[in-house]
Amino acid sequence: MDSEHFGTRAIHGGQHPDPSTGAVMPPIYQTSTYAQSAPGVHQGYEYSRTQNPTRHALERALASIEGGTHGLAFGSGLAAVDACMKLLAPGDEVISTNDLYGGTYRQFVKVYEKYGLKFHFTPMGSVEAVRALVTPKTKMIWVETPTNPMLNIVDIAAMSRIAKEAGAWLVVDNTFATPYLQQPISLGADIVLHSATKYLGGHSDLVLGALVVHEASLAEKLYFIQNATGAVCGPMDSFLALRGIKTLHVRMDRHMENAAELADFLKGHPAVGSVVYPGFEDHPGHAIARAQMRGFGGMISFRVKSDSFADASKVVSAMKVFTLAESLGGVESLSGHPASMTHASIPKEQREASGVTDGLIRLSVGIEDVRDLKADLDAALSLLL
């Protein structure tokens, strides 16, 4: 099945009817433990932190859609980030995208610096600038692309070459692009990470994280960490994530269609200053996005003309179809104000240097009728004129 096209793998990849009943969808195995017929004699399942059939069904689907060999599911995206950090030892160095998901940045700096890891945050537009940060202690290169919320694009294949020269692992947080649009493993990534809370789940009804790898010894290390530190997801959430994945390609097509139309609309609006959308030819990462992605995704960031908190706040508070909320990637449209919400934990100076100014609004464009989304934006923005 794994040689099939994406839409077929999203539905069937790694799946088979339940062996005990023929159930087409994997049952929610809501059990902590499994009967053994004699000590150590069991059917491959001993205890649900270690193995659970519903989680396994999800993990096989994750491996299939990312073009990897092993998937691992966690209780949240940040738990998956945490498992990656536990591959490292005191003194090791990580080179990371500077324009990073706020919670990942917080974990790196507030949790793992204390344990002796060293992080270098840098824009990854210049390959030479990244290479200049490599030292004999560089063990991991951490890429988010498109980044959150500035939608900067990082050349994954170029980062993979640097990682290989350095003998370091390349981790790509593929949350924004999803495997439908971008396949980091085929571009040289060692580990692909997801907050499945977002597009993979797709319905804003769960919190879940994932890793996918394509190398058995790395998979072994991560399975050990997953079991030894225990941040697994439960069977109900595994089931919901698996159900979400089955419509990923269909949802993404509509997210992208709507986002492209709204980006054009915002660009022409008199109350809008600038619009950040990788689909625009003048976006600095456009050419790389075109080369390494199937499409430009469902996220847009834009600044109100005054770039002030007061005006941005007025717009996000006035919208009715767009809900003001953290998170992204669900079927419903959400708006966010990164400076005061998702990125509040990043120091102001650093935040503004990467473009997250007070007037920046981030949209997660949903799959509603685009005419209603446009009317909603127009009505809110018109309050500023």
Ligand SMILES: *Cc1c(COP(=O)(O)O)cnc(C)c1O
């Ligand atoms: C949300 C998010 C995370 C963290 O995932 P949780 O499921 O919220 O723990 C990591 N990376 C990116 C890009 C995200 O958007």
